[in-house]
Amino acid sequence: MSHTRTTLTRRGLLAAGVALGLGVALAACGDDKGKSGGTAGQAKPAKSGAWSYKDDRGTTVKLDSVPTKIVAFTGIAAALHDYGVKVDGVFGPTTTKDGKADVQAGDLDVKKLTVFGNVWDQFNIEKYAAFGPQVLISTTFDDKGTLWYVPQASAAKIAQLAPSVAISVFDRPLSQPLQRVWELAESLGADMKAAEVTAAKKRFEAASERLRKAAKSRPEIKVMAGSAAPTVFYVSGTNLSADLEYFKSLGVNFVEPSESAKKATGGWFETLSWENVDKYKADIIMMDDRSSALQPADITKATWKKLPAVKAGQVIPRSAEPILSYAKCAPLLENLAKAIETAKKVG
Incomplete structure (x- = not known):
């Protein structure tokens, strides 16, 4: 987590190998391919017509149709999975050194995911481009809207390949980002009236x-x-x-x-x-x-x-x-x- 009014940012701490908001060096890399389905009853078929979502940076992403080629930070993918939204591509802590699901992967089947980066500052741009992403979704831990786990050095190149959506978890109570992800899942076709939800x-x-x-x-x-x-x-x-x-x-x-x-x-x-x-x-x-x-x-x-x-x-x-x-x-x-x-x- 970072803050624009300080010189020592959460990103800087991670990059230096120091504890992140309370952690240490990140887990080893994993790179399995595939896709994972949801647990709350698969999201409804893509709605007809255009899709738009205003994120926590104030940016409105507009597409001709509801995206199906979604790439997300692992924790966001896990949250969308709970609402029945299928995310095939992820980046961020996904597997541990022994290949098992990281705690941030939730109920995702990590063996059926395309992983673009499993550790800090790792993101395979070529693999991402070949995947054909329609939208990238991540959290942000600062008031600048910096996308979490998107390497700063390659952020501009990554941004050219697909629009991005940011959900802020910075200096706000948990209830707010929970509601924002709920709204995002609904926009992506999730059945928010499903019994499990x-x-x-x-x-x-x-x-x-x-x-x-x-x-x-x-x-x-x-x-x-x-x-x-x-x-x-x-x-x-x-x-x-x-x-x-x-x-x-x-x-x-x-x-x-x-x-x-x-x-x-x-x-x-x-x-x-x-x-x-x-x-x-x-x-x-x-x-x-x-x-x-x-x-x-x-x-x-x-x-x-x-x-x-x-x-x-x-x-x-x-x-x-x-x-x-x-x-x-x-x-x-x-x-x-x-x-x-x-x-x-x-x-």
């Missing part, structure tokens, strides 16, 4: 209310959003990140690094040495579940194991880049609500 939205709304009640009933429970790397630990601030902003709006009591502590990362997070990992008191620790981050089971640092929340078994996963469908986001709220409801006060 409406049930998922109701589940999200119920989960939001559950989390609100849990936070209100247990305001003393402190939650810390963290991510681990071999040499450092990152504590995320709640501003800028869509998921944390939404959880905070529901009343969750978060550890909040000072603005001065977050300044070096443009306001995203504070970097701590493992010796200082106990700087903040927390009852629950939410840990970045992306493959780019060191997972709790693999942390061997004695200072980590001594943390009260760790000793109490009160560590839960955090989807730092949520798949933007109601089906995937509802469990995130449910898990946090349950953790708050059942947590012991240890911090």
Whole structure:
């Protein structure tokens, strides 16, 4: 995630091999070909007539018909898949080193996808051109509309091959990009009245209310959003990140690094040495579940194991880049609500 008012951007952090918003070096490359169908009942046949969609940059993309040759950032493809929209081509974390589906791939069948780039700064333009894309869809983590995982060095060439759509997840609560992807899926022919789709939205709304009640009933429970790397630990601030902003709006009591502590990362997070990992008191620790981050089971640092929340078994996963469908986001709220409801006060 980047910010125009800072010189150290999220892209810059990634490019330098440093933790991204809370992660570390990205997973290895995968390049399987094919296509994947949706889970909510395949999208309706392409509508007749022109297609248009106004994205979060204020740009309106217009095509003669509803696109069927869609290329999307993996997480967006996974979200559209949940609505029954078929995306054949992806870029971004899709497979892990052992060839299995990355957490950001959701329910996509990664063996049936055309992958143009699986790691940061990788995008096969020749393969993309041969694919014949009609539209490219990604998220944006800054207020400039920079397309996530589209390499800056080749962005102009990529833009010449197909128009792009940007969904902003920058400095706005999760509910907003969720609604935008819902609208995008509907424009692409998804059946938004399908039972699975409406049930998922109701589940999200119920989960939001559950989390609100849990936070209100247990305001003393402190939650810390963290991510681990071999040499450092990152504590995320709640501003800028869509998921944390939404959880905070529901009343969750978060550890909040000072603005001065977050300044070096443009306001995203504070970097701590493992010796200082106990700087903040927390009852629950939410840990970045992306493959780019060191997972709790693999942390061997004695200072980590001594943390009260760790000793109490009160560590839960955090989807730092949520798949933007109601089906995937509802469990995130449910898990946090349950953790708050059942947590012991240890911090």
